[in-house]
Amino acid sequence: xxxxxxxxxxxxxxxxxxxxxxxxxxxxxxxxxxxxxxxxxxxxxxxxxxxxxxxxxxxxxxxxxxxxxxxxxxxxxxxxxxxxxxxxxxxxxxxxxxxxxxxxxxxxxxxxxxxxxxxxxxxxxxxxxxxxxxxxxxxxxxxxxxxxx
Amino acid sequence: xxxxxxxxxxxxxxxxxxxxxxxxxxxxxxxxxxxxxxxxxxxxxxxxxxxxxxxxxxxxxxxxxxxxxxxxxxxxxxxxxxxxxxxxxxxxxxxxxxxxxxxxxxxxxxxxxxxxxxxxxxxxxxxxxxxxxxxxxxxxxxxxxxxxxxxxxxxxxxxxxxxxxxxxxxxxxxxxxxxxxxxxxxxxxxxxxxxxxxxxxxxxxxxxxxxxxxxxxxxxxxxxxxxxxxxxxxxxxxxxxxxxxxxxxxxxxxxxxxxxxxxxxxxxxxxxxxxxxxxxxxxxxxxxxxxxxxxxxxxxxxxxxxxxxxxxxxxxxxxxxxxxxxxxxxxxxxxxxxxxxxxxxxxxxxxxxxxxxxxxxxxxxxxxxxxxxxxxxxxxxxxxxxxxxxxxxxxxxxxxxxxxxxxxxxxxxxxxxxxxxxxxxxxxxxxxxxxxxxxxxxxxxxxxxxxxxxxxxxxxxxxxxxxxxxxxxxxxxxxxxxxxxxxxxxxxxxxxxxxxxxxxxxxxxxxxxxxxxxxxxxxxxxxxxxxxxxxxxxxxxxxxxxxxxxxxxxxxx
Numbered sequence: 001x002x003x004x005x006x007x008x009x010x011x012x013x014x015x016x017x018x019x020x021x022x023x024x025x026x027x028x029x030x031x032x033x034x035x036x037x038x039x040x041x042x043x044x045x046x047x048x049x050x051x052x053x054x055x056x057x058x059x060x061x062x063x064x065x066x067x068x069x070x071x072x073x074x075x076x077x078x079x080x081x082x083x084x085x086x087x088x089x090x091x092x093x094x095x096x097x098x099x100x101x102x103x104x105x106x107x108x109x110x111x112x113x114x115x116x117x118x119x120x121x122x123x124x125x126x127x128x129x130x131x132x133x134x135x136x137x138x139x140x141x142x143x144x145x146x147x148x149x
Numbered sequence: 150x151x152x153x154x155x156x157x158x159x160x161x162x163x164x165x166x167x168x169x170x171x172x173x174x175x176x177x178x179x180x181x182x183x184x185x186x187x188x189x190x191x192x193x194x195x196x197x198x199x200x201x202x203x204x205x206x207x208x209x210x211x212x213x214x215x216x217x218x219x220x221x222x223x224x225x226x227x228x229x230x231x232x233x234x235x236x237x238x239x240x241x242x243x244x245x246x247x248x249x250x251x252x253x254x255x256x257x258x259x260x261x262x263x264x265x266x267x268x269x270x271x272x273x274x275x276x277x278x279x280x281x282x283x284x285x286x287x288x289x290x291x292x293x294x295x296x297x298x299x300x301x302x303x304x305x306x307x308x309x310x311x312x313x314x315x316x317x318x319x320x321x322x323x324x325x326x327x328x329x330x331x332x333x334x335x336x337x338x339x340x341x342x343x344x345x346x347x348x349x350x351x352x353x354x355x356x357x358x359x360x361x362x363x364x365x366x367x368x369x370x371x372x373x374x375x376x377x378x379x380x381x382x383x384x385x386x387x388x389x390x391x392x393x394x395x396x397x398x399x400x401x402x403x404x405x406x407x408x409x410x411x412x413x414x415x416x417x418x419x420x421x422x423x424x425x426x427x428x429x430x431x432x433x434x435x436x437x438x439x440x441x442x443x444x445x446x447x448x449x450x451x452x453x454x455x456x457x458x459x460x461x462x463x464x465x466x467x468x469x470x471x472x473x474x475x476x477x478x479x480x481x482x483x484x485x486x487x488x489x490x491x492x493x494x495x496x497x498x499x500x501x502x503x504x505x506x507x508x509x510x511x512x513x514x515x516x517x518x519x520x521x522x523x524x525x526x527x528x529x530x531x532x533x534x535x536x537x538x539x540x541x542x543x544x545x546x547x548x549x550x551x552x553x554x555x556x557x558x559x560x561x562x563x564x565x566x567x568x569x570x571x572x573x574x575x576x577x578x579x580x581x582x583x584x585x586x587x588x589x590x591x592x593x594x595x596x597x598x599x600x601x602x603x604x605x606x607x608x609x610x611x612x613x614x615x616x617x618x619x620x621x622x623x624x625x626x627x628x629x630x631x632x633x634x635x636x637x638x639x640x641x642x643x644x645x646x647x648x649x650x651x652x653x654x655x656x657x658x659x660x661x662x663x664x665x666x667x668x669x670x671x672x673x674x675x676x677x678x679x680x681x682x683x684x685x686x687x688x689x690x691x692x693x694x695x696x697x698x699x700x701x702x703x704x705x706x
Contacts, residue, residue, distance in 0.1 A: 012492055018499040025506045084491030089597060095569040104544070106495035106537045109502045118576050 004120045006030040009039040010054040036066030043073045055083035078119035174441045182434045205399035208341040209410045227316035232323045236268045245271035254333045261324040300359045335360045346415030487540035501529040556703045557594040560585045566603040584623040593703040598674045605667040606635045613639030636693035642686040
């Protein structure tokens with residue numbers, strides 16, 4: 001599997017650090033930020049494949065709001081919502097906004113890894129479809145290659 | 150309100166209602182009975198009066214005819230015979246014989262000259278030669294031409310009365326006189342006596358009996374009737390006797406208002422029918438009232454028993470409501486606690502995981518306590534897992550306790566739920582096919598709880614298929630309920646598990662993958678919303694879960 005880029009967003013710094021450490025220990029490309037605002041700022045500069053996003057982050061924008069912004073900046077990124085505060089309404093709202101999955105803390109690390117892999121696979125398939133489409137387009141209209149971004 | 154207080158209120162209410170019903174039912178009944186009786190009595194009395202009046206009138210007519218006929222016979226004889234002829238004894242005897250043969254009621258016949266001398270006589274008494282000049286009736290006949298006397302004793306010392314007609318021949322007045330048979334006359338009057346107490350008699354205008362009354366008195370006695378009561382034609386009066394009995398008295402004047410025919414009838418005797426009717430009516434009313442009273446008492450007893458039962462039901466319901474309020478509060482608290490614990494628990498879990506990660510670094514592997522560390526970390530993780538299950542169950546419980554009614558579009562909820570699980574299903578190459586009834590009614594239900602139920606059922610369907618399959622989600626309307634079916638083409642539920650699928654903590658999933666609460670929570674949610682969940686399962690075709698929800702129309706806001 002290719003190295004995929006993971007961003008963990010959680011205001012609980014102890015949790016954030018540990019998760020990032022454990023991911024990095026597994027040679028995964030993981031980064032962590034402690035607020036929605038930081039995440040949005042980072043996403044504007046850097047591409048990610050999978051984001052682990054906490055919903056309840058007192059003090060700043062909450063996870064659902066962050067998710068909305070994230071999907072505007074990088075529509076293809078897959079977001080797994082992870083929270084200690086479960087409510088059916090927020091989970092539905094999250095899924096509606098395009099989250100890949102919704103998990104309740106605490107979650108077994110293995111399960112979380114599994115979900116990340118599924119999310120990444122989905123994104124890869126999606127990416128591949130887009131790439132294929134682009135190639136088809138190129139083959140059909142070779143002259144248009146520069147029109148695409 | 151206390152049960153005791155309620156009971157007192159019921160007893161008072163019970164009493165009030167019974168009194169009102171009895172008054173409302175019995176008063177009109179008695180009033181109606183009284184009115185009907187009064188009307189009936191009036192009609193009956195009028196009829197009795199009419200009857201006695203009619204009898205008096207017709208009897209008087211009969212008496213008049215009797216007297217007129219006898220007078221006519223005498224007048225005919227006077228007009229067809231000369232005085233010289235008729236004063237001969239043998240001639241008079243012959244005429245009397247003829248009359249006696251042809252008509253009854255005349256006892257004798259006599260011829261009297263203008264000086265009052267009885268010249269000829271035919272009859273049982275020896276009256277020939279008597280002079281009537283000084284008798285009151287003699288002058289009357291001479292002056293008026295005819296006369297019917299009152300009853301008197303006369304020479305023969307027996308009660309009788311006479312009819313006399315004046316003749317005129319050769320410039321001389323003379324008189325033909327006959328005595329009326331008192332027996333026959335009396336008999337004729339008595340034909341009007343009816344029943345055990347009815348009487349009929351004649352009195353003259355001085356109140357003297359002209360015929361013998363049936364009771365109280367003899368002929369020629371003085372009657373105690375007040376004659377001024379009786380006017381023209383026929384008059385009916387009521388008379389109270391000395392013994393307290395009331396009588397109807399009908400009187401008709403006859404013989405040029407000289408005589409009064411009186412018919413009396415005991416009122417009690419006549420009203421026998423009326424009394425029977427009144428007694429029957431009283432019995433009917435009494436029974437009617439009894440029936441009303443009994444029915445009212447029984448009906449009230451039944452109604453109040455039902456009310457008390459309903460009350461008990463309500464107070465049970467109240468207790469349930471209080472209970473569920475308690476549970477809801479408990480649920481909220483549980484959710485709060487679970488949330489607060491979840492975060493530290495996650496950190497502990499991750500820290501332990503991190504320690505395990507580090508433990509496999511080379512420098513630690515050589516440590517003599519390596520095994521001990523590893524075991525401790527295992528234990529930490531095991532107990533985090535235990536705590537996790539607890540908090541997650543608490544959250545499930547909390548969610549089950551929240552219960553509020555929204556306007557729910559079932560198709561909408563299904564669409565959202567399917568959307569939620571679409572990714573997960575797709576990753577396992579499972580297609581979700583929808584067949585939703587286009588115009589399901591909006592119902593009053595709990596949207597988020599329904600979502601949880603559908604989420605559970607579809608999740609289970611995905612788990613049952615595992616990989617590559619089809620889930621069909623269908624909604625339809627069936628009479629008064631909405632039926633949602635979720636069908637998978639998985640391996641079905643084994644026979645031995647079918648009875649236990651809704652049991653709490655029953656799961657076939659690997660330990661840690663399922664709490665065994667999904668279906669039992671779903672079941673209790675749907676039951677609370679007034680519906681039910683059923684399922685059919687088959688090894689070859691898979692399983693279908695049917696959720697039946699009642700169509701509860703939302704209240705307009």
